[in-house]
Amino acid sequence: MSSDLLIQNGRVIDPANGIDQKCDVVVVDGQIAEIGRVEEGAAKSAKRVIDAAGRLVVPGLIDIHVHFREPGDEEEETIASGSAAAVAAGFTSVVCMPNTNPVIESETDVEYVHRKGRKARNTHVYTMGAMTKGLQGVELAEMGMMAEAGALGFTDDGRGVQDPAVMLRALKYAQMFDVFIAQHCEDEAFAGKGVMNSGYFSTILGLPGIDALAEEAMLWRDIQLIRKTKVRYHAQHISTAGSVELIRAAKADSLPVTCEVTPHHLLLTEECCAEYDTNYKVNPPLRGSGDIEALKRAIAEGLVDALASDHAPHLQSEKELEFLAAPFGIASLECALGLYVKALVEPGILDWPGLIRLMTAGPAKIIGIDKGTLAKGKQADITIINPDSEYVIDVNTFRSKSRNCPYNGWKVRGKVEKTIVQGEIRFEA
Ligand SMILES: [Zn+2]
Ligand SMILES: [Zn+2]
Helix, strand or coil: CCCCEEEEEEEEEEHHHCEEEEEEEEEECCEEEEEECCCCCHHHHCCCEEECCCCEEEECEEEEEECCCCCCCCCCCCHHHHHHHHHHCCEEEEEECCCCCCCCCCHHHHHHHHHHHHHHCCCEEEECECCEHHHCCCCECCHHHHHHCCCCEECCCCCCCCCHHHHHHHHHHHHCCCCEEEECCCCHHHHCCCCEECCHHHHHHCCCEECHHHHHHHHHHHHHHHHHHCCCEEECCCCCHHHHHHHHHHHHCCCCEEEEECCHHHHCCHHHHHHCCHHHCCCCCCCCHHHHHHHHHHHHHCCCCEECCCECCCCHHHHCCCCCCCCCCECCHHHHHHHHHHHHHCCCCCCHHHHHHHHCHHHHHHHCCCCCCCCCCCECCEEEEEEEEEEECCHHHCCCCCCCCCCCCCEEEEEEEEEEECCEEEEEC
16 A cells, blocks of 8 residues: 555554554545554555654644634734644644634634634634624624534633523523533632732732632533533633532533643642732633642543643733733643643653543544544544653744743653644644
8 A cells, every 4th residue: 555654663642542552654645544563565655754663643632722813913823823833832723712803703703714724724723603792791692603604612711601691591502503612710700800819829919819719600600501401511721629629510410511721720820920920810810739739630530621721822012011901811832732741741640641632532522523533534633742852941932923921941841743734744843
């Protein structure tokens, strides 16, 4: 058999199929043609051979929570620059949040993002649509039209839907299209004008706090609504020990509830805000070490369905404002894998197959795309990782347009060497 690409001798990890073994991967016509040991002569007839000895060969990574700022804030990020950052970081699929300017709330908006993504030819670029018009939490957006245009699901990310009656209507509407609903859980009555976690540190720093209850109250409310509607519901960036318990109880009751965790909620605490460095200003805010422990335990127990960066690029000029005025967000897409390795693999919370599952099959299932696996016949989205290679995160090398990354200078392990999308090598270190 003549192949387009033969990846030899790697440790192939495909959690969706329980594969973790040294073998070869054959790609023909942009699809996985074979996984296993290929015969001696195969290398001769392959158009390109990659020796992946000592490397991990895994399904292309999927990030279901990124902000690419286009349309509206192209100086912070564009779909082209964001997806270039993503592909260099090992991602082959990303899901954009709809809180752009204007908001993604019509079928033409959805088509716009997808078209820009295709044109950039980096990763597959998907988008979610707004749940309510203008993210105002009052009138429902045209979810049906957007779903038809390919929106994977709906969220007002950046804000939670405050009115429980509106949320219930949104869930009932979503039921008609078999899409999922995602929520940025934040009860604004509890959050107020808070800029960091509420507690000892916010008090000594003299900054208004966001109580853990802001997240937990909305998550609790939503779970009651899911009990009623049984719509697929995804809690974005959960950050507190209380949220973990709510998710645990919802799953124990077999409700269709999933959740994601970001790198910063696993690696950074509220104490990081002590120098008023706005690179640590993020929403939900950095919490305490007890919350981090609870999130890690939840991941070890299998309660967390996906890891997601919540990549939120911002201009330096904006992040240089005082802590109260600066925007929320961390740009972490380009170092996400190394951060997860540091948070989860190095301390033994997950092994490599466990980590890869939460970055491939797990997120693919939430958003309902036929990806995240290396099964025969699937699109050849593949990431090749050197698990031992250590490197220093340097924001000046980012392909992202933004530099608001508190991990600059951190040493991490797990370097992406090649990213293959639909059988095409789109990134090579
Ligand atoms: Zn959010
Ligand atoms: Zn977000």
